[in-house]
Amino acid sequence: MVAKYILDIDIEKCNACMRCVFACSLARSGVIDERQAMIKIIVEKGIVIDIAVCRHCDPAPCVNVCEFDALRVEDGRVVLDQSRCTTCKACISVCPFGAIRESYGGELVKCDLCGGDPACVRVCPTGAIKYVPAHMVKTRRISSVAKTIHEYLEKIGGR
Amino acid sequence: MKTVIIGGGIGGIYTAYYLTKYGYTPNNITVIAAEWPPYSKHRLAEVLSEKLSIDYTYIGIYNLLLDKGINVIHGVADKIDVTGKKVLLKGGSEITYDNLVIATGGKPFIPPIKGVELDNTMSFYDIGDLRKLMRIRGPLRIAVIGAGLVGLTAASALKKMGATVTVYELMEDILPGVIDKPLSSKLKNYLSGKGLRIHTGTGVEEIIGDRRVKGVKASGRIDPADIVVFTTGVRPNTDLVKDTGIETVRGAIRINRSGATSIKNIYATGDCALSHDLITGKEVYRPLGFVAAHYARIIARNITGTKKETRGIVPTIYENIGGAHIVRVGLSLKEAESLGLSPTLRCEETIDQISCTVFEERRPIGYEAVGFSERIRNKAWQVYYDIHTLFS
Numbered sequence: 001m002v003a004k005y006i007l008d009i010d011i012e013k014c015n016a017c018m019r020c021v022f023a024c025s026l027a028r029s030g031v032i033d034e035r036q037a038m039i040k041i042i043v044e045k046g047i048v049i050d051i052a053v054c055r056h057c058d059p060a061p062c063v064n065v066c067e068f069d070a071l072r073v074e075d076g077r078v079v080l081d082q083s084r085c086t087t088c089k090a091c092i093s094v095c096p097f098g099a100i101r102e103s104y105g106g107e108l109v110k111c112d113l114c115g116g117d118p119a120c121v122r123v124c125p126t127g128a129i130k131y132v133p134a135h136m137v138k139t140r141r142i143s144s145v146a147k148t149i150h151e152y153l154e155k156i157g158g159r
Numbered sequence: 160m161k162t163v164i165i166g167g168g169i170g171g172i173y174t175a176y177y178l179t180k181y182g183y184t185p186n187n188i189t190v191i192a193a194e195w196p197p198y199s200k201h202r203l204a205e206v207l208s209e210k211l212s213i214d215y216t217y218i219g220i221y222n223l224l225l226d227k228g229i230n231v232i233h234g235v236a237d238k239i240d241v242t243g244k245k246v247l248l249k250g251g252s253e254i255t256y257d258n259l260v261i262a263t264g265g266k267p268f269i270p271p272i273k274g275v276e277l278d279n280t281m282s283f284y285d286i287g288d289l290r291k292l293m294r295i296r297g298p299l300r301i302a303v304i305g306a307g308l309v310g311l312t313a314a315s316a317l318k319k320m321g322a323t324v325t326v327y328e329l330m331e332d333i334l335p336g337v338i339d340k341p342l343s344s345k346l347k348n349y350l351s352g353k354g355l356r357i358h359t360g361t362g363v364e365e366i367i368g369d370r371r372v373k374g375v376k377a378s379g380r381i382d383p384a385d386i387v388v389f390t391t392g393v394r395p396n397t398d399l400v401k402d403t404g405i406e407t408v409r410g411a412i413r414i415n416r417s418g419a420t421s422i423k424n425i426y427a428t429g430d431c432a433l434s435h436d437l438i439t440g441k442e443v444y445r446p447l448g449f450v451a452a453h454y455a456r457i458i459a460r461n462i463t464g465t466k467k468e469t470r471g472i473v474p475t476i477y478e479n480i481g482g483a484h485i486v487r488v489g490l491s492l493k494e495a496e497s498l499g500l501s502p503t504l505r506c507e508e509t510i511d512q513i514s515c516t517v518f519e520e521r522r523p524i525g526y527e528a529v530g531f532s533e534r535i536r537n538k539a540w541q542v543y544y545d546i547h548t549l550f551s
């Protein structure tokens with residue numbers, strides 16, 4: 001089995017240069033448009049308070065909750081199949097990271113790790129977003145939420 | 160074995176989808192659909208406010224289902240003959256079935272007040288309503304009656320289009336069926352601050368006008384209005400099952416935990432039917448898309464030979480209204496009370512979010528949050544799993 005890689009986020013290192021957001025939008029839709037990006041930098045009073053992007057939980061609350069078969073875990077990635085999604089938004093309600101967002105016409109967007117070569121990581125100049133083996137994220141610094149969700153899901157074993 | 164599905168909305172289309180997924184021969188599935196292609200009502204407000212094409216509302220899997228070879232009759236089912244096991248269509252043709260799935264959805268409820276028949280009164284419910292509102296030009300005054308999820312999303316979409324919008328709500332609080340008072344009062348302040356006029360505790364008594372709407376009379380006062388949009392709830396659309404012997408409760412089709420009605424080989428899902436609440440085990444009427452899809456899957460399982468019963472639904476609702484994030488998982492205090500529980504509410508507040516957990520005998524049964532920043536982070540996921548662990 002291929003080692004599972006996910007994004008490792010360190011908001012302390014982020015200076016909100018927006019390169020990741022623009023690169024993500026370009027990779028996804030060919031244009032630079034924040035609303036088409038699957039990653040969002042949230043700044044409040046000049047301070048980066050969050051980088052909202054999918055952590056590819058496994059098991060994942062969004063996958064458990066989707067009644068439309070639109071979300072699934074594939075090679076360690078949580079992927080959204082647009083053709084099956086009706087925008088009921090149940091997944092947004094249970095995402096611990098605020099990582100699923102509405103784009104134009106209510107279309108939902110979330111990170112798919114660019115199929116294994118994330119554009120955001122390629123352009124991030126500060127190392128705030130890295131693409132690393134999942135087990136390294138767990139043992140190293142990890143957002144407290146990510147840690148609890150993992151422990152939590154292990155405990156109860158998803159749905 | 161032939162399965163006929165009446166209704167090409169969420170319940171109908173996802174029943175067809177899950178049937179094919181579980182190995183049912185596509186060619187043995189027929190969908191009778193009054194509206195085609197299938198679309199998602201969940202996108203009406205966004206498509207309206209962003210002035211996008213109606214194509215954005217279509218549900219992508221219909222092409223896949225057509226490619227697989229399911230049959231679609233673009234028409235209206237007029238009568239169900241349960242002894243002859245056939246459906247009669249408007250226009251005279253008929254089709255026989257081995258299994259029948261009723262997914263006829265709901266119909267908007269319009270309160271019985273004077274003036275509702277005037278031109279320029281409408282609902283916000285289907286693609287026809289969307290088309291009407293898309294044609295609106297100029298700075299209009301629009302009255303939205305009912306401050307539920309549909310009313311408030313419609314109101315903020317119409318405001319974004321440039322209309323002056325006033326919302327009227329009979330209950331003391333906005334989103335009365337969705338969130339509880341501490342949250343709804345904060346949300347009301349926020350939306351009012353953004354320029355949405357909201358009158359709570361205000362029953363609309365009459366729509367004023369001659370032929371066309373001129374105003375709305377509420378609490379003895381008359382506010383001018385050019386268009387009135389009713390978002391006063393949904394009722395089951397079940398005229399078709401009258402005189403069939405299929406059991407209904409206040410108009411909604413009663414189904415068991417396999418999605419089956421009181422008549423063998425006839426199933427129902429979606430806004431035309433009741434569903435089960437996971438926490439209390441009770442029958443409830445929850446006209447929500449994910450409820451329709453949940454029972455669609457259960458029904459498809461049972462038709463394809465795997466006996467499957469649902470444990471019920473834990474509501475999982477998110478909506479963005481005018482930039483505020485609304486989240487609700489499990490039961491609200493009010494819904495829990497209406498289901499016979501004696502819940503308590505514990506709330507937390509930060510600068511950009513208010514959230515409350517609903518408890519019953521110290522066990523979490525619900526969570527609700529309203530956030531006012533761009534961040535959507537809360538503990539809903541935790542309560543969602545707690546509920547599944549505690550009650551399943």
Ligand SMILES: Cc1cc2nc3c(=O)[nH]c(=O)nc-3n(C[C@H](O)[C@H](O)[C@H](O)COP(=O)(O)OP(=O)(O)OC[C@H]3O[C@@H](n4cnc5c(N)ncnc54)[C@H](O)[C@@H]3O)c2cc1C
Nearest residue numbers: 088166168169170193200235236264429430446447448449
């Ligand atoms: C504006 C709006 C926003 C919403 N947003 C959300 C949301 O964000 N999340 C969520 O979970 N839910 C949402 N809902 C609720 C959701 O849309 C419904 O619960 C869902 O559509 C129900 O699916 P259904 O298949 O039962 O009914 P419908 O989707 O209404 O489909 C029923 C279909 O059957 C057809 N039909 C009826 N009678 C016949 C007949 N005799 N013969 C042939 N065809 C017939 C109808 O024309 C219709 O196309 C929203 C609803 C509205 C109105």
